[in-house]
Amino acid sequence: MQKTSSDLRIAALLPQSTFGRLFRFVTPILDKLLGISRLRCLYHEHQFAGLAPQQFTQKLLDVLTVKVVGGDQLLAKIPDKGRFIVVCNHPYGMIEGVVIAHLLSSKRSDTKIMANVGLQLFQEIADYFIFANPLKTNSAINTLAIKQSFQHLQNDGVLVLFPAGRVSFYHADKQRIADGEWNRLAIQLAAKTNSPILPVFISGNNSRLFYLLGRIYYRFRLLMLIRELLKLQQHEIALSASKAFTINQFSAFTEVTELNDIARLQCYLNDPQYLSRWPADNVLTIMQPIISATNGALISDEIAQLPASQQLLEYKNFTVCCGFQAQLPNSVCEITRLREITFRSHNESSGNACDTDKFDATYMHLFIFDRQAQEIIGAYRIGLTDQLLQTQDVSTLYLSQMFTFSSEFINQQQPCLEMGRSFIVEKHQNSFYGLLLLWKGIGTFVSRNPQYRTLYGTVSLSKLYDPRSVAMIDEVMTSDSRGVTAKHPFSAVLHPEFSEYNQRKPLSIKQLSTLVQTIEADGKDIPILLKQYHKLGAVFHCTGIDDSFNQTPGLLLSVNLANAPRKLLNLYLGDAVEQYLAFDHN
Numbered sequence: 001m002q003k004t005s006s007d008l009r010i011a012a013l014l015p016q017s018t019f020g021r022l023f024r025f026v027t028p029i030l031d032k033l034l035g036i037s038r039l040r041c042l043y044h045e046h047q048f049a050g051l052a053p054q055q056f057t058q059k060l061l062d063v064l065t066v067k068v069v070g071g072d073q074l075l076a077k078i079p080d081k082g083r084f085i086v087v088c089n090h091p092y093g094m095i096e097g098v099v100i101a102h103l104l105s106s107k108r109s110d111t112k113i114m115a116n117v118g119l120q121l122f123q124e125i126a127d128y129f130i131f132a133n134p135l136k137t138n139s140a141i142n143t144l145a146i147k148q149s150f151q152h153l154q155n156d157g158v159l160v161l162f163p164a165g166r167v168s169f170y171h172a173d174k175q176r177i178a179d180g181e182w183n184r185l186a187i188q189l190a191a192k193t194n195s196p197i198l199p200v201f202i203s204g205n206n207s208r209l210f211y212l213l214g215r216i217y218y219r220f221r222l223l224m225l226i227r228e229l230l231k232l233q234q235h236e237i238a239l240s241a242s243k244a245f246t247i248n249q250f251s252a253f254t255e256v257t258e259l260n261d262i263a264r265l266q267c268y269l270n271d272p273q274y275l276s277r278w279p280a281d282n283v284l285t286i287m288q289p290i291i292s293a294t295n296g297a298l299i300s301d302e303i304a305q306l307p308a309s310q311q312l313l314e315y316k317n318f319t320v321c322c323g324f325q326a327q328l329p330n331s332v333c334e335i336t337r338l339r340e341i342t343f344r345s346h347n348e349s350s351g352n353a354c355d356t357d358k359f360d361a362t363y364m365h366l367f368i369f370d371r372q373a374q375e376i377i378g379a380y381r382i383g384l385t386d387q388l389l390q391t392q393d394v395s396t397l398y399l400s401q402m403f404t405f406s407s408e409f410i411n412q413q414q415p416c417l418e419m420g421r422s423f424i425v426e427k428h429q430n431s432f433y434g435l436l437l438l439w440k441g442i443g444t445f446v447s448r449n450p451q452y453r454t455l456y457g458t459v460s461l462s463k464l465y466d467p468r469s470v471a472m473i474d475e476v477m478t479s480d481s482r483g484v485t486a487k488h489p490f491s492a493v494l495h496p497e498f499s500e501y502n503q504r505k506p507l508s509i510k511q512l513s514t515l516v517q518t519i520e521a522d523g524k525d526i527p528i529l530l531k532q533y534h535k536l537g538a539v540f541h542c543t544g545i546d547d548s549f550n551q552t553p554g555l556l557l558s559v560n561l562a563n564a565p566r567k568l569l570n571l572y573l574g575d576a577v578e579q580y581l582a583f584d585h586n
Contacts, residue, residue, distance in 0.1 A: 005049040006123045008040040035227035036121075042230075048124065056124040057102035064232045066095065070239040071103050074200060077241055078107055083153045083195040084244070086160045087186045088202050089179050089267050092232075093167035093225040094119065096202050099237060100160050101128040110157040114145055134165030146185065153193040161186045163264070167221055170211045176496065177205055179264070187247070187259045196244040199267035203238040207231060240270035242519050249518075252510040261501060266518060268497040269468060276492050278463045279551060288353045290341060294334035296374025302328045303369060312444040315433065317372040320441035322382070325361050332365055335379045342423040346462040348552045355421075357548065359398045362388060363418075366445065368437050377428045378438055383418035385411045386451070399458065402487060402544040403556060409483035410454050410558055417446070419457030422529065435532065436571075443572030446561060450583035453562050458554030459530045461543070467492040469516045470543070470553050473526060476502060476512045477540040477555060486544030490553045509534050533557050536564045 009031055031037045043049070046063050048056060061068065078084065086104070088096060097115045104111040105128065115129040130152070132145040152159055163186050164179035171178055190197050205211075206228045214221040245266075253259050303311075303321055306328075312320045325332045339355035349355060360381070367379035381398075388396040389412065394405050397418055410416055424434040446452050461470045471492040501507075507515070513526050538557040546552050561569070562581055569577050 004123050006043065006121060008036055008043055008121055034223055035230055038230060039226055051124055053125045053128055054102065054105065056122070057098050060098060061102065064095070064229070065234050066099070066232050067236045068099055068103065068239065069236060074239045074241055075103065075107050077198055077244060078104060078158065079196075080107075081156065083156045083193055084158045085153070085186055085190055085195045085197045086158065086200055087182075087197060087263055087267065088160065088162055088200045089168065089264075090162040090164045090166065091168045091177075091202055091204050092206060092228060093221070094229045095232060095237070096162070097129070097160075098125070099202070099239075100200075101125065103239075104158060104160065108158045110152075110155070111160065112149070112152050112157060113160040114149055114162070117141065130159075132165075149185070150189060150192065153189060153195050159189070159195075163260070167206070167225065169214050169221060172215075174496065174500070177211065178268075178497070182260055182264045184256050184260045186263065187256050191247050191256075194246070196246050197263055198241055198244040199263050199270070200239055200241045201267050201270035201272075203240070203272055204235070238272050240272055240275070242266060242270060243521070243523075245518050250514055252508065252514045258505070261505075262515070265497055265501050266515075268495045269519065271495050274468075274493060274495045276467045278467060287344065287349070287351050291333075291337050291353045293337065294330050298330040299328075299334060299369060299376065300371070300374060302331050309448060312366070312441045313437075315437060315440075317370055318377070318433070318437055319369045319371055320366070320437050320444070321369065322364055322366040322441065322445060324364055328365065331367065331369075331376065332360055334376055335365055335367060336360065338376060338379070338425055339421060339423055342425060343549075345426065346460070347464050348460055348462055348550050350548075350550065357398075359383070362396065363398070363420075366438065366441050368434070368441070376425075378424040378434050379422070380419055380438055380442070381421035382442075383420070384415070384452075385418055386415035388418075399456075399556070401548055402458070402546050402554060403542070404485050404487055406483045410456060414454060415451045416454045416456055416558075417442075417452050419455050435528065439532070439572050440574075443569075443574070444576075447573050447576035447580050450580050454558055454560055456556070456558035458544075458546075458556050459527050459533065460546075460549070461527065461553040461555060463550075463552060465516075465524070466519050466521075468494060469519050469526075472498065472512060472515060472519075473530070473555065474543040474553075475499065476507050477509075477530070477534075478542055480539050481542045484541050484556065486542050486556075488545040488547060490543040490545060530555065533559060536561070536568060 009027060042063060046059060048059060051059060088100065090096065097113050097119060101111065101113050113129050114132055117131045117133050119129055120126060120131060130145050130148045132142045133139045149159055163182035165183055166180055168177050168179050186197060189195065210221065210224050210228055213224060247259065250259055250262065253262055303319060306321055306323050310321055310323050312322060336354040336356040340349050340352065343349040343355055364382045364384060365379055366382055368377045370377050383397055385397065394400045397411065398420055399418060405411060411418065422438070428434045461473060470490065471494045474490055475494065475498065509531065516526050517523050536559045538559045541556040541558065543553050543555045546554050573580055
């Protein structure tokens with residue numbers, strides 16, 4: 001059998017026409033100018049002719065001394081069977097198609113890459129590709145390529161697309177190198193074939209000369225691609241990806257253009273230059289043993305001694321009440337024990353035998369007690385700012401450790417409730433009544449003390465989150481930092497593509513939630529407490545690092561309860577809503 005051999009000459013790509021025959025006279029000069037002659041020498045010198053596709057791509061990478069990192073991690077995200085779409089940025093123009101073809105076909109022989117017709121030069125690997133011509137959008141070859149791509153997915157194959165079509169270039173308005181606008185084909189194919197999509201970021205750039213000439217005339221970029229390919233000696237290409245998604249998972253984005261932009265955004269969010277890790281924990285290497293549980297009967301006795309105004313509500317076998325450490329020493333001791341246990345599971349603990357500090361003595365504790373099981377299932381620690389600031393300055397407020405409050409901030413303008421240290425014990429975290437009872441307790445407290453119109457506090461953003469998730473939450477949610485600054489600001493930097501997208505079309509909290517779930521390896525959502533505050537109409541001020549809470553980021557927010565949605569006020573305050581809203585707090 002005659003072996004396949006590539007004819008590495010421009011003349012080999014010319015049509016059999018009068019123009020083609022005439023143009024052949026100048027092609028040797030073009031071959032030399034464009035680097036094709038040198039590529040042909042390498043081809044013959046290293047005996048590429050007739051190699052099987054995998055052998056060919058491996059030898060090409062070896063000859064060019066290109067090292068690919070992240071390949072194994074990427075392959076782990078590719079299913080063993082079934083239709084699947086991979087979308088990538090296009091930083092080089094040629095080598096990325098070879099890299100992806102070599103890697104993915106090593107796991108899935110049914111991998112096809114939609115690629116530039118220029119790769120037809122290499123006949124040995126032509127079977128890897130579905131060829132298209134990005135320079136002529138209405139070309140017949142492009143119509144055929146779309147049909148072939150659709151059929152390939154219908155046959156449960158893997159399809160790789162470079163939606164930009166053309167190699168990345170310098171954008172003067174962005175002051176950086178990036179893909180051009182992405183074609184919507186990947187999203188359209190995914191919707192029609194119900195195929196998952198995996199955005200993959202390919203690291204690297206071409207030479208400065210490449211981008212300089214491209215700024216003079218965009219077609220120069222195409223003419224230089226082979227020369228750029230030959231410049232890759234000792235070059236490392238990193239492949240990065242988060243998780244695949246389906247169109248159904250992204251129902252928060254309703255338009256094809258939105259989905260297309262989000263696929264691109266997910267690709268760029270994986271740029272290794274913008275991936276960061278949390279600093280090393282400052283907790284003890286060996287956690288101290290947790291203190292012994294407090295006898296439930298002691299807690300029950302303390303609750304019974306509270307005045308009626310502090311007995312907030314009862315639901316089935318649960319009692320919600322509030323009080324101070326001086327009134328509830330055993331109850332608060334148990335709360336500090338349960339806080340430490342709960343916070344350890346979120347990597348937010350102190351590492352001490354219980355989670356306590358000087359503020360436990362001055363803050364009010366609102367908690368749920370299960371009378372049947374004789375145990376506390378959740379609590380809030382609440383600072384009554386009018387009382388705490390009566391004789392001293394803002395240092396009496398826990399959050400003054402994290403934030404610098406000016407006199408114009410709400411906690412010095414009116415009586416507020418500083419909310420913090422909230423938790424629900426693990427076995428009740430998935431119950432509907434845990435958080436609900438805490439908030440109904442808060443509702444009852446404010447209805448009896450209507451001078452408190454504003455709540456403020458932080459939502460802890462656990463370091464179990466990817467720093468990118470926390471950075472996205474911070475950028476999307478924060479809107480008003482007047483009167484407050486973080487003493488130790490959260491500082492992770494996102495890829496500029498994120499800010500550009502969010503400025504162009506601000507993300508809703510539902511869309512933010514979808515993006516976070518895609519980035520998080522375990523699929524976790526944004527904190528439920530964050531959603532709760534958002535429903536109440538919270539204003540988010542800034543994100544700071546809590547030095548006394550294992551360097552945990554905290555998103556500062558405030559809620560004007562009187563302006564909260566009436567439906568929620570009815571739920572939390574019940575029949576006392578009208579009286580609360582009518583209270584004259586001036």
